[in-house]
Amino acid sequence: MEFFSDKKVKIVSITAAVFILVMILGAAGKPILSSGVNFLTKGLSQVSAAAAGEGEKTYDELVEENKALQKEASDLRTQLVDYYDIKDENARLWKYYKIKKENSDYEIMPASVIRRDSSQDFYSFSIDVGTTNGVHSQDPVITDKGLVGFISSVNASTSKVTTILSPDLQAGAVDKRTKDSGIVVGNALYTDENKTTLSKIDANAKIKKDDIITTSGIGGIYPENLIVGKVSDIKYDTYDATKYAVVTPYEDIRKVTDVVVLTDFKNKGEIKRMSEKEKK
Numbered sequence: 001m002e003f004f005s006d007k008k009v010k011i012v013s014i015t016a017a018v019f020i021l022v023m024i025l026g027a028a029g030k031p032i033l034s035s036g037v038n039f040l041t042k043g044l045s046q047v048s049a050a051a052a053g054e055g056e057k058t059y060d061e062l063v064e065e066n067k068a069l070q071k072e073a074s075d076l077r078t079q080l081v082d083y084y085d086i087k088d089e090n091a092r093l094w095k096y097y098k099i100k101k102e103n104s105d106y107e108i109m110p111a112s113v114i115r116r117d118s119s120q121d122f123y124s125f126s127i128d129v130g131t132t133n134g135v136h137s138q139d140p141v142i143t144d145k146g147l148v149g150f151i152s153s154v155n156a157s158t159s160k161v162t163t164i165l166s167p168d169l170q171a172g173a174v175d176k177r178t179k180d181s182g183i184v185v186g187n188a189l190y191t192d193e194n195k196t197t198l199s200k201i202d203a204n205a206k207i208k209k210d211d212i213i214t215t216s217g218i219g220g221i222y223p224e225n226l227i228v229g230k231v232s233d234i235k236y237d238t239y240d241a242t243k244y245a246v247v248t249p250y251e252d253i254r255k256v257t258d259v260v261v262l263t264d265f266k267n268k269g270e271i272k273r274m275s276e277k278e279k280k
Contacts, residue, residue: 095144099260106223107264109133111141113257114158122166122191123254124149129261130157138221140262145251146227147171147184147215148259159261163253164228165191172216173198173228180205181216184228184247194252195232198245205243207231213247223265 057065096110111127129135131154139151141161149163162168166186173184175198182201190196198213211231217224229249236243262268 095258096260099142099144103223103265105264105266106262107134109135109261109263111159111259111261113259117160121188122168122186123163124152124161124166125163125256126158126160127259127261128158130155130159132156133261134263135159135261136263140222140226140265141259142226142262143251143256143259146229146249147222148249148251148253148256150221151261161259164196164249165194165253171222171228172218173213174216175205175207175231176212176214177208178206178211180207182245184213184215190246193248194254195246195248196229197235198228198231198247199242201243201245203243207234207245209233211245213245217267220267220269223262223267 096108100106100108109129111129113125114128115126117124117126127141135151135154137151137154141148141150147164149161149166149169151159152162152168153160164171164184164186167188169184169186171184172181174181180201182198182205184196185199187195187197198207201207209231213228213231215222215224215226215228227250229247231245232248233246234243235246
């Protein structure tokens with residue numbers, strides 16, 4: 001008797017009985033067929049709903065399941081962020097490795113940009129290394145794409161970088177194709193375009209557009225053969241009619257986020273050492 005007392009069994013039994021009745025009446029051609037079908041449909045829906053209800057979870061169970069899913073999603077997001085951090089760090093280390101491999105005399109200190117000086121017109125910025133990391137004033141700052149600037153001030157844990165877009169930076173440089181020499185110096189006319197200039201070039205210099213400009217190494221401030229950029233134009237100064245080249249760095253100085261400080265290299269401080277010898 002317990003079997004027939006089950007609510008679901010009763011519904012199924014009633015529905016089956018109705019179905020048989022409808023079939024009989026249908027065979028007899030009775031008009032009750034339409035209403036019988038509707039009743040049957042309703043009965044079957046009730047049976048389905050009852051059967052589905054058997055697997056339903058309580059409110060508390062659903063809340064706990066939702067919390068678990070949210071935690072799982074949060075953990076996956078954290079893992080994804082960690083993956084991207086590791087990927088970026090590996091890319092940075094690979095660039096540093098290439099720089100060191102190609103220049104065995106370089107002593108390098110990787111650094112990240114931590115602040116940009118909004119009051120400066122030449123895109124200077126601060127990095128997260130200082131004297132405790134072996135960084136000193138006047139040290140060159142580069143990326144794998146070339147010269148970025150130099151350390152203009154330094155404290156124990158941070159340093160300020162003056163960029164090649166600034167007139168405060170002056171570096172001896174040479175055209176790799178023609179060997180014509182000049183001085184790389186920033187110019188306010190081109191700063192916002194991420195461009196600098198090669199000035200003090202000879203009137204008969206054969207420098208052309210797309211020539212590559214590198215540091216000459218003369219003076220010991222910057223090592224030889226650091227890439228400065230590519231010549232994008234040849235101009236004449238409106239004041240003294242001297243010729244100069246507009247140079248576009250391969251690195252976007254305005255947006256750079258990771259750099260390398262050259263704490264030592266071959267012939268570093270050549271002029272300073274020569275001066276000290278002369279004094280003696």
